[in-house]
Amino acid sequence: MARAIWTGVITFGLASLPVGLFTATEDHTVHFHQLQRGTADRIRSRRVNERTGREVPSEKIVKGYELAEGEYIVVEPDELDQIAPGRSQTIDITDFVDLADIEPVYFGRTYYVAPRGKEYTKVYELLRSALEESDKAGIATFVMRGKQYLTALRAEKQVLVLQTLHWADEVRDPGKELPELPSRRAGKGKELTLAIQLVDALSAPWEPGRYHDTYEEKVRELVQAKAEGHEIAVAQKAPQATNVTDLMSVLQGSLDQARGHKPDAEPRQTKKAPAPKTARKPAAKAAKRSAAHKAPPKTARNASKGRQRSTGKSDLGQLSKAELYQRATKQGIEGRSKMSHEQLVDALTRAGRRRKKSAA
Secondary structure (H helix, E strand, O other): OOOOOEEEEEEEOOEEEEEEEEEOOOOOOOOOOOEOOOOOOEOOOOOEOOOOOOEOOHHHOOEEEEEEOOEEEEEOHHHHHHHOOOOOOEEEEEEEEEHHHOOHHHEEEEEEEEEOOHHHHHHHHHHHHHHHHHOEEEEEEEEEOOEEEEEEEEEEOOEEEEEEEOOHHHOOOHHHHOOOOOOOOOOOHHHHHHHHHHHHHOOOOOOHHHOOOHHHHHHHHHHHHHHHOOOOOOOOOOOOOOOHHHHHHHHHHHHHHHOOOOOOOOOOOOOOOOOOOOOOOOHHHHHHHHHHHHOOOOOHHHHHHHHHHHOOHHHHOOOOHHHHHHHHHHOOOOOHHHOOHHHHHHHHHHHHHHHHHHHO
């Protein structure tokens, strides 16, 4: 059984919960030693004085902060120890924020949080359930191994998870750091529609077990093949960049492939005969809508009711997940990124009912 790498107390309000932190991930990377070519001699790193070329023992090494070229401020190890934050025993939650509002770039390492004793499991589950139901994360700072961390405490199934966060000044601004970014929104009309349809066609439930580190597998195969004297398979070349002028055909071909169609299995629609937006709706509803166009104009209130009826659960169920997600985004529905197709339909239906009641 794993051992806790840190023990202390989580506090939220006046409640406190004794916990331990456990490493949530492990490294499976293939590690190599450095050798001199043609020999079995190991290459090792040594601390060498760059002026004399002589090795320096660790007890004679100090830290130096360079003010100018060749000018240093020397800092002794005990001076750093004196200003170190010490060993914190508290993860004090100061704020609860929407989990979806924390940009992924801020997340660092992940730790499992466990109660330190059966008598604390009730408080532990109470906090976990509250975070799960509210889709919130508890923001706190704590000290571990002489370093202070900003963290987010969030809920997973049956367990609380603590993730370290980068401080705001550690996250780079992409607008300043990256050489090329779109100056405006790219892709409109049919291009964007095809791209959304492609995303929807390739959508799947998140199942981590489906994915494997294929590079590490190939490294192990390479080592095994060389050990057995076999030939080494050559990796495929990277695909060429898509030409912007071919974007529509590439998107359509990708969509056909994702849907399991052969590229020429079905005739593609031309600009003169675009796919009607009501293609998914039954003919009876289409006829009813056609008759509505011939009727006298509705009043503002009746028009509002018509719009509400058009977004009923049965109609929403005919939309793709991507289309539902767009509507949920416009209406500010929380937790939409984790919802399935059916959950998005239910959430949008409830939102429509609330608007209908408020309008009445």
